[in-house]
Amino acid sequence: MKLSNPTIERICKIFGYLDLLDKKGIEFVSSRELAKASGATEYTVRKDISLLGASRHDRKGYKVKILKTELGETFHLNKKRKACIVGLGRLGTALLDYEKFQEDGFEIVAGFDRSINKIERLCTHIDVFPVSSLAEVIAQRGIELGIIAVPQESAQEVADKLIEAGVKGILSFSPEKINVPKDIMYLDIDFTSSLRFIAVKFSMGEG
Amino acid sequence: MKLSNPTIERICKIFGYLDLLDKKGIEFVSSRELAKASGATEYTVRKDISLLGASRHDRKGYKVKILKTELGETFHLNKKRKACIVGLGRLGTALLDYEKFQEDGFEIVAGFDRSINKIERLCTHIDVFPVSSLAEVIAQRGIELGIIAVPQESAQEVADKLIEAGVKGILSFSPEKINVPKDIMYLDIDFTSSLRFIAVKFSMGEG
């Protein structure tokens, strides 16, 4: 199945919202409500969900549990995945302790930093290592995802190491774009770009 | 001028890349290179830049400084903007000290937290206040942007306060979608959704 990026984005948001509803014990949800939660229209949501193929009519909407399970199976979101964080500065350590990853099926099983001092000082319940043992730990623990939170100038180098060690996807917080081979999935979160996006929108709106 | 979200995103990325090139002292850049940096094709980049209207042929490509200035003027990215951060937990304090905001024209001029204890303990060069003085400080300092880094359950409440206090845009790190009026620009960064996006992509690729 070929999915466009906007479709995948919506599906991830919808899945997250379903998870939330499920935890709250809510049983039914309409396409309208999912639309609101995912920032799309109800038509688009229904089209996205129709990728699942089956029909599940009900005048109360979709059954939260069932839809969540089906989306999870079709798009491989049910499987737990192991991730690591490279770069244990302010942001890296904040991510290391971000408990929601665990709840959401992403298990942070290692942190890495170049500085031995920093590693020794860190107080965290997650194992931390020097970057020099990155390849070894990734292989041993079966880590699929790498999160990069190092300073801009080392980001590419770290990405190369992660890829060589066998991760399949990278989430980078570095503002500079990283080059990765086609079979490695890559996404970057750039705080400045996000703020600029907002600023452009509201300033253009004003005229 | 009406701009689509993908266009704005690309423009923000291109602008950031131009800024980087400029700082490195590089004078010229081709549409191909900008395409690579922004994740688009050269055609799309040229279309985006053609929004600026003027023609600037040169067989070396665009002049970095000029293009950056023009993009900045047209899309209001040259103006410095003031922002605040609400919620000074791990993530909030990491953002408070994220120096790049300043370099990139976003001045973090205040931090807010509900806990007075936390405010007193914090070591930062940025002024921090209790949430109770949010409206006052935002008005006094002319803050246009609010960054929300509070726990999920308080996000909507904080957003409402920010909007009432007069911010024009909100960047939220809360996983749950926030409701805002149409004239307020809103973007959320959801770490789990981002990891899921990557996971869907690489797992679907495998078959």
Next chain:
DNA sequence: GTTAAAAAGTGAAAAAATTCACTGATAAAG
């Protein structure tokens, strides 16, 4: 039991975004 209302499913239409193919401009090379 019949009717009405609520909601999903879906093929077609519309809209939007991207790519292409070609033009024009510039600068470097010979």
Next chain:
DNA sequence: CTTTATCAGTGAATTTTTTCACTTTTTAAC
């Protein structure tokens, strides 16, 4: 001074994405 290569500009074509209009299903109300 002419030629050639490089690169941006742009209207048209294509592709993709979204929206619409209508159908079908289910459930609740009377």
